[in-house]
Amino acid sequence: MSVEIRDVGVDLDGSEIVRGVSLTVAEGEWVTVIGPNGAGKSTLLRAVGGLVRFRGTIELFGRSSAVLSRRDRARLVAMVTQDPVVPPGMVVLDYVLLGRTPYIRPLGRESAADLAAVDQALSRLDLTRFAARRLESLSGGERQRVFLARALAQGATLLLLDEPTTALDIGHQQEVLELVDQLRRDGPLTVLATMHDLSIAGEFADRMVLLSGGRVAAAGTPREVLTEQLLARHYGARVRVVDGDFGPLVVPVRSA
Numbered sequence: 332m333s334v335e336i337r338d339v340g341v342d343l344d345g346s347e348i349v350r351g352v353s354l355t356v357a358e359g360e361w362v363t364v365i366g367p368n369g370a371g372k373s374t375l376l377r378a379v380g381g382l383v384r385f386r387g388t389i390e391l392f393g394r395s396s397a398v399l400s401r402r403d404r405a406r407l408v409a410m411v412t413q414d415p416v417v418p419p420g421m422v423v424l425d426y427v428l429l430g431r432t433p434y435i436r437p438l439g440r441e442s443a444a445d446l447a448a449v450d451q452a453l454s455r456l457d458l459t460r461f462a463a464r465r466l467e468s469l470s471g472g473e474r475q476r477v478f479l480a481r482a483l484a485q486g487a488t489l490l491l492l493d494e495p496t497t498a499l500d501i502g503h504q505q506e507v508l509e510l511v512d513q514l515r516r517d518g519p520l521t522v523l524a525t526m527h528d529l530s531i532a533g534e535f536a537d538r539m540v541l542l543s544g545g546r547v548a549a550a551g552t553p554r555e556v557l558t559e560q561l562l563a564r565h566y567g568a569r570v571r572v573v574d575g576d577f578g579p580l581v582v583p584v585r586s587a
């Protein structure tokens with residue numbers, strides 16, 4: 332198992348944000364957590380990434396997350412968040428090279444293997460021509476691809492994607508998700524993601540988990556989770572769910 336989450340709770344500022352969540356992600360699987368705003372999706376992902384304290388147990392590749400060193404964790408898990416902090420003035424190449432930090436000795440220099448991993452990540456995300464550009468000069472979508480390139484360069488086998496395509500146009504959304512899917516097929520790579528676009532989420536996930544009020548409200552295949560009833564109950568949304576080639580498609584319907 333890549334990720335085993337057992338009875339996990341997270342408190343933030345005295346409020347229970349995630350409650351009694353259990354879920355597993357098998358090696359090579361793609362699991363997407365959905366749920367309305369404030370459901371606790373990012374907080375759960377941050378707990379898996381070791382960024383917030385939690386109750387319960389999280390195991391990553393059979394090792395308790397609680398005892399992993401930062402360096403070991405960084406070799407196993409890469410996280411792409413919606414809006415990472417970017418050092419001002421940093422160019423794309425140097426930012427992606429930060430992904431190699433877990434492999435570089437303190438005060439050491441990057442090796443040829445580190446530079447090769449960076450080159451490969453830039454090329455896979457079609458970013459080679461941006462290597463010398465400052466991050467703040469890129470468009471939102473280009474920057475989002477740079478964040479993913481850093482995660483790829485990290486060489487981790489678990490990718491945590493928190494709304495990885497929010498800033499992307501529909502073409503780049505598909506391109507990035509298809510690339511992640513290809514990387515997963517090339518393996519070994521496991522994906523745990525959060526996404527708001529339910530149709531796209533359903534097309535790419537093997538399984539989905541619906542979080543509502545910090546708890547798991549439903550879990551299963553996209554067809555089992557993306558139902559008109561569940562989406563009405565937990566999002567207060569009027570939708571029609573139709574069959575697509577790669578999973579159910581969720582279409583919002585306005586009230587008459």
Ligand SMILES: Nc1ncnc2c1ncn2[C@@H]1O[C@H](COP(=O)(O)OP(=O)(O)OP(=O)(O)O)[C@@H](O)[C@H]1O
Nearest residue numbers: 343344346348366367368369370371372373374375
């Ligand atoms: N540091 C914090 N202190 C207190 N409450 C917090 C903190 N961080 C998040 N929260 C609250 O926890 C709840 C869950 O937040 P989280 O970001 O995990 O939700 P989400 O499901 O990812 O939402 P969204 O879809 O809007 O991104 C929200 O109500 C949020 O206000």
